[in-house]
Amino acid sequence: MSTEAELREQMATLTRIFAMRGLLGVHGHISGYAPDSGRIYMCRGLGSDKATTRPEDLFVFDLAGQVVEGEGRVPLEWPIHTAIHAARPDALAVAHLHSPWATLFAVAQRPYLPVLIAARWFAAGLQVYPEPHLITTPERGERVRELLGADQALLLRGHGVVVAANNLQELLYIAVTLEDNARAAVQAAALGTPDFLDEAAFAGVEPDTTMSIRARLVWDYFARLEARWDRQPPFGVGALG
Amino acid sequence: MSTEAELREQMATLTRIFAMRGLLGVHGHISGYAPDSGRIYMCRGLGSDKATTRPEDLFVFDLAGQVVEGEGRVPLEWPIHTAIHAARPDALAVAHLHSPWATLFAVAQRPYLPVLIAARWFAAGLQVYPEPHLITTPERGERVRELLGADQALLLRGHGVVVAANNLQELLYIAVTLEDNARAAVQAAALGTPDFLDEAAFAGVEPDTTMSIRARLVWDYFARLEARWDRQPPFGVGALG
Amino acid sequence: MSTEAELREQMATLTRIFAMRGLLGVHGHISGYAPDSGRIYMCRGLGSDKATTRPEDLFVFDLAGQVVEGEGRVPLEWPIHTAIHAARPDALAVAHLHSPWATLFAVAQRPYLPVLIAARWFAAGLQVYPEPHLITTPERGERVRELLGADQALLLRGHGVVVAANNLQELLYIAVTLEDNARAAVQAAALGTPDFLDEAAFAGVEPDTTMSIRARLVWDYFARLEARWDRQPPFGVGALG
Amino acid sequence: MSTEAELREQMATLTRIFAMRGLLGVHGHISGYAPDSGRIYMCRGLGSDKATTRPEDLFVFDLAGQVVEGEGRVPLEWPIHTAIHAARPDALAVAHLHSPWATLFAVAQRPYLPVLIAARWFAAGLQVYPEPHLITTPERGERVRELLGADQALLLRGHGVVVAANNLQELLYIAVTLEDNARAAVQAAALGTPDFLDEAAFAGVEPDTTMSIRARLVWDYFARLEARWDRQPPFGVGALG
Numbered sequence: 001m002s003t004e005a006e007l008r009e010q011m012a013t014l015t016r017i018f019a020m021r022g023l024l025g026v027h028g029h030i031s032g033y034a035p036d037s038g039r040i041y042m043c044r045g046l047g048s049d050k051a052t053t054r055p056e057d058l059f060v061f062d063l064a065g066q067v068v069e070g071e072g073r074v075p076l077e078w079p080i081h082t083a084i085h086a087a088r089p090d091a092l093a094v095a096h097l098h099s100p101w102a103t104l105f106a107v108a109q110r111p112y113l114p115v116l117i118a119a120r121w122f123a124a125g126l127q128v129y130p131e132p133h134l135i136t137t138p139e140r141g142e143r144v145r146e147l148l149g150a151d152q153a154l155l156l157r158g159h160g161v162v163v164a165a166n167n168l169q170e171l172l173y174i175a176v177t178l179e180d181n182a183r184a185a186v187q188a189a190a191l192g193t194p195d196f197l198d199e200a201a202f203a204g205v206e207p208d209t210t211m212s213i214r215a216r217l218v219w220d221y222f223a224r225l226e227a228r229w230d231r232q233p234p235f236g237v238g239a240l241g
Numbered sequence: 242m243s244t245e246a247e248l249r250e251q252m253a254t255l256t257r258i259f260a261m262r263g264l265l266g267v268h269g270h271i272s273g274y275a276p277d278s279g280r281i282y283m284c285r286g287l288g289s290d291k292a293t294t295r296p297e298d299l300f301v302f303d304l305a306g307q308v309v310e311g312e313g314r315v316p317l318e319w320p321i322h323t324a325i326h327a328a329r330p331d332a333l334a335v336a337h338l339h340s341p342w343a344t345l346f347a348v349a350q351r352p353y354l355p356v357l358i359a360a361r362w363f364a365a366g367l368q369v370y371p372e373p374h375l376i377t378t379p380e381r382g383e384r385v386r387e388l389l390g391a392d393q394a395l396l397l398r399g400h401g402v403v404v405a406a407n408n409l410q411e412l413l414y415i416a417v418t419l420e421d422n423a424r425a426a427v428q429a430a431a432l433g434t435p436d437f438l439d440e441a442a443f444a445g446v447e448p449d450t451t452m453s454i455r456a457r458l459v460w461d462y463f464a465r466l467e468a469r470w471d472r473q474p475p476f477g478v479g480a481l482g
Numbered sequence: 483m484s485t486e487a488e489l490r491e492q493m494a495t496l497t498r499i500f501a502m503r504g505l506l507g508v509h510g511h512i513s514g515y516a517p518d519s520g521r522i523y524m525c526r527g528l529g530s531d532k533a534t535t536r537p538e539d540l541f542v543f544d545l546a547g548q549v550v551e552g553e554g555r556v557p558l559e560w561p562i563h564t565a566i567h568a569a570r571p572d573a574l575a576v577a578h579l580h581s582p583w584a585t586l587f588a589v590a591q592r593p594y595l596p597v598l599i600a601a602r603w604f605a606a607g608l609q610v611y612p613e614p615h616l617i618t619t620p621e622r623g624e625r626v627r628e629l630l631g632a633d634q635a636l637l638l639r640g641h642g643v644v645v646a647a648n649n650l651q652e653l654l655y656i657a658v659t660l661e662d663n664a665r666a667a668v669q670a671a672a673l674g675t676p677d678f679l680d681e682a683a684f685a686g687v688e689p690d691t692t693m694s695i696r697a698r699l700v701w702d703y704f705a706r707l708e709a710r711w712d713r714q715p716p717f718g719v720g721a722l723g
Numbered sequence: 724m725s726t727e728a729e730l731r732e733q734m735a736t737l738t739r740i741f742a743m744r745g746l747l748g749v750h751g752h753i754s755g756y757a758p759d760s761g762r763i764y765m766c767r768g769l770g771s772d773k774a775t776t777r778p779e780d781l782f783v784f785d786l787a788g789q790v791v792e793g794e795g796r797v798p799l800e801w802p803i804h805t806a807i808h809a810a811r812p813d814a815l816a817v818a819h820l821h822s823p824w825a826t827l828f829a830v831a832q833r834p835y836l837p838v839l840i841a842a843r844w845f846a847a848g849l850q851v852y853p854e855p856h857l858i859t860t861p862e863r864g865e866r867v868r869e870l871l872g873a874d875q876a877l878l879l880r881g882h883g884v885v886v887a888a889n890n891l892q893e894l895l896y897i898a899v900t901l902e903d904n905a906r907a908a909v910q911a912a913a914l915g916t917p918d919f920l921d922e923a924a925f926a927g928v929e930p931d932t933t934m935s936i937r938a939r940l941v942w943d944y945f946a947r948l949e950a951r952w953d954r955q956p957p958f959g960v961g962a963l964g
Binding site: 107 | 261263355356357358359361424425434435442443446447449450457458462465466469470471473475476477478
């Protein structure tokens with residue numbers, strides 16, 4: 001695992017990449033957990049400018065939800081992060097996103113399924129958190145964790161998504177896959193019911209690469225793009241979700 | 242309430258933010274009312290470049306619709322603003338927008354309802370002004386006010402929207418919520434009838450935050466983005482509405 | 483009417499504005515006719531960079547389709563322009579556009595009608611040129627002119643649109659209205675059949691402003707935006723049409 | 724045919740143009756074959772920054788799939804290119820794209836057909852590679868080649884497209900036509916079944932220009948736009964496909 005300085009650097013980079021892709025809007029936030037120290041690093045929440053996040057801008061929480069470092073307004077929905085980090089050693093990275101396309105499946109009355117082979121990770125479908133409120137208490141956080149189970153993503157009804165991954169590189173990969181596949185599924189639906197790729201469609205098909213290799217290459221790609229981003233406000237997507 | 246200088250500054254900032262988000266196009270305009278002085282500050286109308294609005298560019302009207310300060314062509318639809326300010330002490334801020342997505346519900350034969358929990362303010366639905374003309378007379382302005390009632394938004398058939406709020410910060414918040422929710426509802430409709438969140442869906446659900454806190458944070462967020470905006474022409478949205 | 487220098491200046495400005503709005507792509511072209519001199523000014527065609535057009539870049543044609551000034555490859559579909567200018571003294575400005583949204587009505591099997599009151603000019607519907615070929619001969623140009631009749635726009639099947647207007651300012655206004663209304667109609671169709679505003683819907687409704695006033699203000703608006711345009715390639719729209 | 728230096732220059736330019744248009748994402752790649760030397764020039768694959776590709780960044784393969792020049796990770800799906808170049812002397816240029824709109828027809832259960840006359844090249848429809856995996860072996864490459872046959876494009880189920888052309892200029896033209904037509908077909912479908920232009924629709928219609936002239940002019944157009952591109956990350960399209 002990375003040092004604290006490396007983890008802070010990666011957290012800031014990923015926050016800016018998500019901002020560049022329009023996945024955070026004004027509300028989203030992400031976290032990275034360091035199991036050795038028990039510290040959860042979390043970016044700032046509502047109203048903060050994610051596109052300019054630096055390593056020193058992060059909050060540090062403990063697993064009980066206490067702020068250990070950082071001043072000011074913490075993200076209202078911090079219980080999403082603490083509940084998952086406390087229970088899933090395989091989920092050191094968590095995001096709450098207002099991804100414009102993926103959120104449509106938390107609005108539509110139709111299951112989220114892959115239409116792209118890159119979204120194979122979701123071939124068993126996704127659960128939906130059913131209550132139309134924010135995740136503002138440990139109890140609600142716990143319910144999110146239960147519904148997420150061992151999955152990598154959860155839909156929040158009329159609200160957004162939660163993504164959980166082994167590390168920050170894989171978090172980026174899964175979040176982008178989730179969003180790309182949602183866009184393709186919605187746009188293809190104009191042509192009729194898409195060819196959904198459920199588990200049966202992938203039966204007997206070996207994955208062509210490992211997640212960890214792909215995730216590292218995709219991270220490098222977006223990090224390079226983010227480095228030259230002119231930080232103009234995203235246009236043509238929702239802001240509040 | 243703010244001083245005249247503060248109100249002018251906020252009016253100019255909000256005009257530029259709405260321009261950045263593509264909500265004004267060539268036709269929209271906004272106003273802020275100072276009840277102590279009876280002065281209505283209004284941005285310029287058709288043909289003016291909203292993206293560069295400064296505090297000194299505003300018109301000042303009185304409640305009777307007379308121009309007290311400012312030269313040149315006033316917005317043709319000023320009666321929207323005077324009618325609402327004169328009658329609703331809770332609506333010190335008013336916008337007439339040609340929001341690309343929200344306007345679709347003034348075109349579609351289907352009610353506007355929340356699909357996102359952030360749009361809960363609209364759970365009772367919105368009224369539609371039925372006549373296919375502009376709001377160019379006090380009589381039409383009065384009819385707009387009647388249909389708006391105590392609501393925060395009104396659809397104008399084949400035309401655009403009117404938004405009314407307690408102050409300019411909340412005006413921004415409501416307008417962006419209205420538009421985000423419209424986008425999500427239209428795009429999700431490709432997947433079938435969306436899960437509309439009407440009043441029954443929110444029964445027993447406490448709001449998680451207050452409007453005033455959210456509105457302030459969202460204002461800060463957009464003001465920061467607007468400050469670094471390169472003022473490039475919006476692309477990919479309608480211009481005239 | 484304007485002098486030759488003024489007409490060339492306006493032609494170059496409008497070509498750049500249409501490029502900024504993504505309405506020309508690689509194929510479109512526009513013309514302005516000076517009846518006193520019998521000269522038709524036309525921008526360059528396929529492959530030229532419309533976004534940087536200057537007054538001296540134009541071709542000059544006569545009504546018979548002969549090139550009077552200018553070197554290089556003329557727009558293949560010049561007969562659109564000569565046929566209309568020769569026959570309609572009220573159409574001193576003509577555009578052949580590959581407007582991304584309006585062209586969809588030359589693809590869909592559904593009539594083009596207003597859904598926005600600003601598109602009232604099209605309340606009687608538009609004709610469609612039925613042959614799937616380019617307008618490369620005087621005979622085809624003549625057929626375009628016949629189908630256009632006294633209208634301000636014509637759809638070309640699977641291809642694009644033709645717009646005819648009294649002058650270049652009105653050409654901009656009509657072209658942008660045509661495109662905005664098309665976008666709204668297509669996007670609203672996701673919600674069911676839109677509330678089309680045919681002639682019956684406008685019965686007894688007086689227009690609120692004159693075309694000439696609106697067209698001048700809209701021209702000023704876009705000319706100001708074009709002056710600060712950074713000339714980045716349009717993204718997210720078709721290029722070839 | 725061009726010299727090696729010219730071919731490398733064209734390859735780099737086209738890679739950057741495709742990046743500018745959002746057709747490559749993180750996964751796509753293109754190749755150009757020099758039959759005299761038996762060398763296949765290929766751009767870099769997953770994770771590389773296509774927007775900054777230079778002539779010296781390319782791999783060189785032989786027809787057997789051996790890397791002759793270039794270090795680092797080769798595109799995983801190189802067998803697409805070697806299989807086609809080895810078998811089709813008329814396909815000196817090949818692209819594997821994750822075109823956002825065209826890929827929808829590899830997701831939808833509806834045939835790809837022209838709706839725009841510029842897409843006439845596809846009037847007989849396109850085949851679909853049916854297996855939901857990447858093209859990572861010579862056997863799979865051979866199956867791609869068989870399904871492609873003498874066509875200029877092939878859809879890969881839930882994945883992307885393959886385009887084959889006589890040279891790099893025509894590759895650009897065909898790829899852009901494929902994508903533009905896909906966008907128009909999907910968006911028009913919101914209005915009902917589009918007016919598909921199959922072979923019967925073009926019966927007796929002579930093409931108006933030759934492919935080679937059009938392809939050269941379109942290349943010049945995009946090369947000029949690419950030269951002034953500010954290389955900002957594409958926004959609003961998928962990244963992974």
